[in-house]
Amino acid sequence: MTPGVRILSTILLLALGSIAAFVARALSVPLPFMLGPLIVVGALISTRAARIVPQGYRFPQPLREAFIAMIGLMIGAQVVPELFADLPNLLISFGALTAFTLIALAGNYTLFRRVGGYDRATAFFAGAPGGLYESIALGEAAGADLPRLMTQQFLRIVVVVSVLPIGMSLYLGAPVGSSAGVSMASAPVPWNALPWLALAGFVGWVLGRALRLPAPQLTGPLMVAAALNLAGLVHLDVPPWLVNLAQVVIGTALGLRFAGIGHRMLLRGAALALASVAGMLALAAAIALLLRPLMGVNFDTLLISFAPGGVTEMGLIALSLAADPAFVAMHHILRILITVVAIGALGPRLR
Known part of the structure; x- marks a missing residue:
């Protein structure tokens, strides 16, 4: 395959993924x-409804990373x-979150493993109660069945x-979250901040590889950004449009990995996901009940803080409940x- 064909295929795929993303947003898809890109590209790849890429095409790995x-x-x-301002409550939360993570995992x-019949690596990383990107990247490195894991x-x-x-x-009698029309829009990030973001990402990627961190392209930049913020040297703000673009690229790339996934696998995965989420929400509710008298925080706020869902949607629910979204975001982070x-x-022990 010539470089020109590869570049053109990548551009067309990203264009398709972008359209799918905006359609998904219009339909209020989480x-x-x-x-959006993952569902559309994955559906076309898995069903072979259309040959949208040439034979032997692979998404450019450097772009994805x-x-x-x-x-x-x-x-x-x-x-x-600021996340560490209330240290006593933070220590309680840290201990509870550690217990929640290990028990849920x-x-x-x-x-x-037992009900789904997955191999050890796939069952382990598929069971991670958070870290969507991280679990996929680490699972891929450990040899997990990527379509099932995703x-x-x-x-x-x-x-x-x-x-x-x-x-x-239903419990409160009024809409909450994105359906209530609340937003977490932040102030725009100036364009002159982009070179610093690129430099921090590159330095983090290099350090991650040098230190042999798991998923270095992700954990390295994460550590660099956190260290810079905590040290007070530079506060890195990633503009929302760049986060959205990153999700389109990653979603499109992951959609290409759905070759071979059929309706039967999706239905089985949905049944397992319902059982898994029911167990994790029950565990989160039990921990919230235990922490409520210790931390002086109401049950609703603690429940959404421990729920194994997306940071954004849980933060929107917090705004709907007039709760502190920073408190909720801190727990999800x-x-x-x-x-x-x-x-x-x-x-790595499950390889």
Whole structure:
């Protein structure tokens, strides 16, 4: 395949993914800029409804890794000193989140291994209760069955961000989250900040590889952004449009990996995802009940703080409840970081 054909194919795929992303957003699909491209490209690839790429085409790995680094920077940029202002409550939350992560990971592993029949690596990374990008990247490196792993991880997100807002809306008698029209739009990031973002992403990627971190293209930039913020040297803000673009690129690239996935696998994955999410939400509710008298935070806020869903949608629900979205976001960031450490440390043993 000539370089020209490869470049043209990549441009056409990203154009298709962008259209799918905006359609998904118009339809109020969770994580539209990632799930839209993944669903459309994945459906075309898996059903072979259309030959949208030439034989032997592979998505450019450097392009994918560059935008994965942007996601790492985005997560790391949210680790700011203010998150550690209430240290006693933070220590309680850290201990509870660690317990939640390990219990949920063990329960999901058992479910996917015993009931789903997945191999050890696939069951382990598919059961990660957070870290969508991280679990996929680490699972791929550990030899997991990537189509099954992606199916379970995306279904986890879809089920949580669909079921929990509906349940909370019925419980409260009013819409919550994105359906309530709330927004977490932030101030625009100046264009002169982009070179610093590129430099931080590149330095993080180099350090990640040098230190042999798991998924270095993601964990390296994450650590650099968090370190810069906590040290007070530079506060890295990733503009929303760049985050959306990164999700389109990653979603399109992952959609190409869905070759061979049929309706039967999706239905089986959906049943497993429902069982997995039900167990994790029950665990989150139990922990919220235990922490409520210790932390002085109401049950609703603690529940959405521990729910294994997307940071954005859980933050929108917090705004709907007049809760502190920073408190909720802090817990989700900690959950992701704990999950990354846990699967990064334990995952290689399952190779």
